[in-house]
Amino acid sequence: MPISTALDQLHASVKQNRWFWYFTVFNRIALAAGFLPSGFTKIMGERFTSLSVNHPMGHYLEALHKTGFYYPFIGVLQMTAAFFLLIPRMATLGALIYFPIILNIFVLSVAVRFDGSLLTSPLMVLANLYLLCWDYDKLKYIFPFNRLPEQPARPMLPATFRTFPVRFFAGVAATVLLIACLLLTGFDLKPRNHTRDCLTQCAGSDNPQACQAFCDCIHQQGRSLDDCLARYHQAGPSKQ
Template identity: 50%
Template structure:
């Protein structure tokens, strides 16, 4: 109550700065929290799971895009996976959603419409796809960005220890965590040091 989300994250960090500003919006911050709790409750009740997934979808897509935009370690992997889980719930409940969608008639190709009888065969294609997507998300997290601000100054510096860009990396970390400059400014300075 009356505490910023991820309050341990410095306001100099891009995500910390965003959350601090969001916290100062007053009842809008509370509204977002209530919407998240309402979506969670609706997702837990089988009869209202579709409504919960519809409510939660814009929330988690926003969190996912925000995580990538500011390179936030805290939800860089989990947010895209939650988006995929939400999409899975929406597709699974397509038979309930098709009445509110603006399409007149869509061929189901035998994959969207629920079968009259379910097969007991293990869904290898589904689990292979999930494993590949999970692997791709991890690869983007590990190799997608040359530089990450990380969640603290010490974590930021760890990614540069014993590398050829250790000095420039430490300056980048200082720029984000101590000087509080924008992520774009710090990234630009990081790139210009080597030029």
Template identity: 50%
Template sequence: MKLSGQLQQFQEEARYNIWFRIFTVFCRVALAASFIPSGIVKIMGERFTALPPNNPLGHYFDALHLTGYYYTFIGITQLCIALLLLIPRTAFLGALAYFPVIINICILTYATRFEGTRIVTLMVLANLYLLCWDYKRLKAILWSASLPKGSLSKKFPFAFAGFVILAIAAVVLGNQFLYEIRPGNSMPECKNQSAGSKNPEGCAIFCDCIYQKGLPLDSCVKQYKQSKIYQKRLR
């Protein structure tokens, strides 16, 4: 059997497994819950985050906050997507609408080295799972496909559960070592990195560049790398 056929068979069997169904509901509720508070804040016209203005991501959210009704529009969109995810009949449409939004947020968090990147990455994976859950409906966008019928299975998917745990561990640990230095969410948090850093002087320069001088992230990273080269020469 071809790989595509094996994956399709696995998906069909999963749809009639109670544990997969519980996990699917959990993903829908979790993703919806992540959009509801942020959507309400935007509709009310309040600042979305407590990040200081000199934080790279804080720069972005401050600019976004000043876009007027576009900021409100984003909040309304997030609430609508959350509502679609919570209603079983529209959950697939909600997952489709959620995907481009969360991909955009994910790339943004990686670009600014945001501390919440791990959670956002897990949200992307959960969204991909929901799209795979409705694989037949996804195919039906291009051509007609009927949903399979069968009896509900109570067999616990140990292999899939292990894969989920490994994926979470990979995201958490991978992000831990992805960047040598991050701006953190505040000046003290940023400077705390110097304790385990091989370049504590450079860490202090980087944090001052972000929070005291308010320079762009790329400029501060460049200063950090230059200080690192300078420290190696001194040794």
């Protein structure tokens, strides 16, 4: 069976299940709610967080805030994507606009180990990917294994199947737990939002003094994350 036919059949079966439709609506609303406040803040020209400029994410956001019309432009795109997601006929375009923005936020959050979006951003990326897969019938012709139909496609039947997809939602729950474990515990040190929060990591550190120096390096000296991490690793475990 050609891969295009197999994907069409899988997509059709998913679209006819009411539980998947509920999950799609939930993702659209959740993603829209994630971008509306931040987009509005940028349009109003206000700084997005109260992080110190010494913090890696705070330094980035401060620079972004001073980029002139580029800062509110991002807010306009965020709010446009969010509103489009809430309009059924525009939801596909909304998901397409949303994806590069949230992917950038995810990569940035991991790069600077920012607690504020370290967990939420990858989940939002996955939710966005789900919405793009939901609209596979509209986007499939960008793939090389699909050809334009000779006749117009038949309209999709309304969601009718009520069988609860246990394996799918179990996979969703397992994925959320796995991402939480990897991102929340997978880093030896994180800058955290403030010095006092950063210092809470030092009690269980292999070298508490080096950990304290790391926090000072970030929040007081304003050095780069890579530089402060390199200093911490060079210190090595403490000798008792």
